[in-house]
């Protein structure tokens with residue numbers, strides 16, 4: 334697959350609010366036609382970064398390029414972008430159609446042309462035939478669709494979405510996530526989503542920039558972020574990660590030899606240490622996701638390695654059960670998650686059991 338051309342390029346972007354350093358040297362590119370997310374905890378600067386694309390926020394130094402053009406001095410209304418806000422900002426006294434066509438009023442279209450464009454935009458978001466309804470009578474999900482249609486009708490190159498689903502309940506949010514993905518594929522324009530919800534980012538994005546304190550800590554596709562997080566911060570923010578203290582014994586020729594509490598001596602590939610070579614003050618650790626360990630029942634054999642553990646806690650979640658265990662030779666608690674395919678396995682607290690694991694699923698943090 335050929336790489337898509339660049340749509341947005343941030344070149345060492347800094348932003349100060351007074352003395353506060355909100356963006357600390359952002360350098361990244363977003364490709365044309367990509368579904369891209371900015372993910373991070375509250376206050377990390379993701380909304381600020383989105384607003385620098387829209388032109389709602391000036392930058393203190395560096396450059397924001399859109400479609401190879403430097404946006405310095407270009408006002409928001411002359412940028413090829415459009416934003417959908419968390420609050421939707423629907424005009425309640427207008428009809429759905431009037432809301433959607435609002436931004437096109439001054440474009441000099443004839444009435445039938447405008448009606449066609451509004452109809453197309455409403456169809457795109459699944460609101461065909463809703464044009465004459467009163468906007469104030471819509472549900473939250475429908476309002477969100479109107480806001481989307483209103484942004485898409487202007488045919489921007491880039492659609493900016495600032496936590497667009499956060500006001501919806503869980504079921505509706507999940508439905509809208511799927512619809513947004515479908516819509517983005519259909520229209521093919523670049524979508525940039527701000528979210529603090531890691532699941533939402535994983536589900537929706539081609540690539541994700543994970544931000545902490547004004548910096549991008551890791552930029553990768555969802556699977557790489559999940560399987561090979563480059564730091565403990567990213568690993569903890571996305572899903573659950575177990576950590577065991579480890580010591581690096583030797584490295585070279587693309588291999589790293591480590592000794593990890595509970596797992597003993599291991600040889601890892603260099604790509605299992607995606608964070609690079611800088612040692613941290615806390616010392617090295619290996620990390621692994623709860624689903625990469627399996628409790629072995631009578632007669633089952635491990636396909637890779639196995640070790641002994643004691644069950645300390647069992648938490649039932651319907652489709653899943655979490656087991657908190659202690660591996661032999663290691664005091665740090667380890668969480669194992671298993672699907673309840675054949676009902677819930679009966680394992681009492683205090684049971685000694687065998688646990689299967691695989692060195693390939695481990696990540697080394699220095």
Ligand code: ATP
Nearest residue numbers: 350353355373374375376377378379380381382529
């Ligand atoms: P949230 O998810 O809570 O919206 P965020 O990651 O989007 O968080 P930003 O809204 O970009 O974060 O804000 C980043 C930091 O900059 C925060 O500490 C915030 O208080 C500060 N900040 C944002 N806007 C302004 C402003 N207009 N004046 C001063 N400080 C601001």
